[in-house]
Amino acid sequence: MNLVKxxxxxxxxxxxxxxxxxxxKGARRTGKTTLLGQIRTHLEQSxxxxxxxxxxxxxxxPYFKNPKLFFRFLSDQYLPKDGKLYCLIDECQYLPDASLFLKVIHDLSFGKIKFIVTGSSSLELLKIKEPLTGxxxxxxxERFSFREYLQAASEYRYDHLFKIPQDIQALKEFYEIYRKDLEYHLISYLKWGGYPEVCMxxxxxxxxxxxxxxxxxxIEKDVSQFFRIENISKFNSLIRLLCSQRACILNRSEISNTLGLHFKTLDHYLSILEGTFVITLVRPYYTNVRKELSKMPKVFINDAGIIGNYVVTExxxxxSVEGALIENFAFTQLKQxxxxxxxxYRTVSxxxxxxxxxxxxxxIPIEVKFRKRxxxxxxxxxxxxxxxxxxxYGIILCQEDFGQIGQVYVLPVVLTDFLVLA
Structure with a gap:
């Protein structure tokens, strides 16, 4: 089993x-605890x-009941006379009033203790009574990117990155060498997604x-217990519907009617799904911010494994991979x-x-044209x-073509996670 950095x-x-x-921050089971352990090892070795x-x-x-008690406990037991203590806290969203707790211990220990914390839900951490601004x-x-997945699954080493347009020739040679291996592993990645334990x-x-x-x-811990959602059936139906409509414009009115959900309830469910890293709502590009916020977003699912769990994909x-699944894949790589x-981007027409x-x-305008002329x-x-x-320049991500047409680079979609853009 390969160790994935x-x-x-x-x-x-x-x-x-x-x-x-x-x-x-990150979704459950994306490897935050493992990452925190690696950071701890690095610090101890240093x-x-x-x-x-x-x-x-x-x-x-007792020391987690009150931030002042926690600071006293750290000072008594771990804080060196000279130098700094590095305090790592996993799953900090379980702390009482997490943002206030973190604010108080940070202010009490300024310069003496460095805090590194993880949290599974951005929503709870953003319910800020005392802001952590500054x-x-x-x-x-995130879940494993395609490159990270390849570290776990492929016999080859994939530590390459290519700047566009400077490294276009090197990228072409890389594609010629590794194309078959990349396409083979992309099928598995699209089927199972990027949760580390699933990939390994x-x-x-x-x-x-x-x-x-x-x-x-x-569903049981975050949705039912943490956010106290009672109608789990409707919540699950919403996930299933969004998975079937991946990479599509989100029509709230249509979804509300289909599922029999009140608009406020639907918006609440969507905010939970986005705040717990299940979906991302992508806004249209406008130079006018008011227009950007008022227009309908597109919905993307943050992991292909979630899609496969809720809907059948061929x-x-x-x-033979379906175009919307490829577009969703491109999104998950570009967002990182x-x-x-x-x-x-969408015009009036x-x-x-x-x-x-x-x-x-x-x-950088980017178009996915997997099976089109x-x-x-x-x-x-x-x-x-x-x-x-x-x-x-612009980019077209396609099935296998490689080239340039004017200011537009035509690149195979399997290379998306290897690109350094802008």
Missing amino acids: RNIFGDVLNWLDDHRILLI GKPTVLFSADQELDT RKIEFTL EKRDERKRKYLREIIQTY LQDFK HDDTELFY KAEIDFVLKQDQCL LTIPAVMKNFISNYRDNVE
């Missing part, structure tokens, strides 16, 4: 000398005083059992780009570009022309 590991280490709380707590398992201990740096630990398991029957158990635990071979925002990647003022859509040409001061 997570993409954000180095990013977190780069902030260890900063005084703010490092908050690592000679740093380190202590690790699991809030969900130690919640009944006191935290946030990271999101070799036997299909156990993969299936692990995946079902992960989703069942999410995955006999690479070329650092310091970027992801939108879609309903011509659409699947994604617009925005970094500062730079825009390969041409540059007029809407992309117009977008590049209309935003010429902000667009250097």
Whole structure:
């Protein structure tokens, strides 16, 4: 079994000398506890005083009842006379009034104790009575990206990244060498998704059992107990419907009528699904922010395994993969780009570009054309022309073609997670 080095590991280490709380968020079972253990090992090997707590398992201990008591306990037992203590807290959403707890211990221990914490739900951590503004740096630990999955599944080493357009020739050679292996493993990735324990398991029957158990635990713990949702049947039906409508524009009115859900209830359920990292709602790109917020978003499912658990997907071979599933895959990889925002673009006449990647003022239009005749859509040409001061190039992600047409690079979709854009 290969040890998978997570993409954000180095990013977190780069902030260890900063005084703010490092908050690592992510869905259940994405490997936050494992990552925290790796950070602890790194700190201990560097000679740093380190202590690790699991809030969900130690919640009944006296020192977790009050942040001042917790600070006193750390000072008595672990804080060195000289130097800094690194305090790691797993599942911090179980702390009483988590944001207030973290604020108080951070302020009490400023400069003496560095806190690194994980949390499974952004929603609970965002219900802030005392804001952590200026006191935290946030990271999101996603499920395995395709490159991370390949570390676990492939016999080859895939530590390559390619800047576009500078490395286009090297990318082409890479594709020629590894194409068959990439396509073979993408089928499995689309079937099972990126939950680490599912990816690391070799036997299909156990993969299936692990995946079902992960989703069942999410429904029972997060949805039923944590957020006190009583109508679990309707909630499950909403997930199933969204999985069947992946990569589509979200029509709240239609969904409300189909499921018999009140608009407020539907919005509440959607906020839970987004806050617990099950779905992402992608807004349309407008220079007018008011328009962006008022228009309907597209819905994407953050893991292909969730889709496979709720709806049947045909995955006999690479070329037969359904287009919306490929678009959803492209989204899950593109969303992990650092310091970027992801939108879609739609004209009044309903011509659409699947994604617009925005970094500062730079825009990259990206279209997924997996089984269509390969041409540059007029809407992309117009977008590049209309935003010429902000667009250097566009990208079409396709099945197997590789080339360039004007300002547009045509690239195989299996390469999406290997691209450095903007």
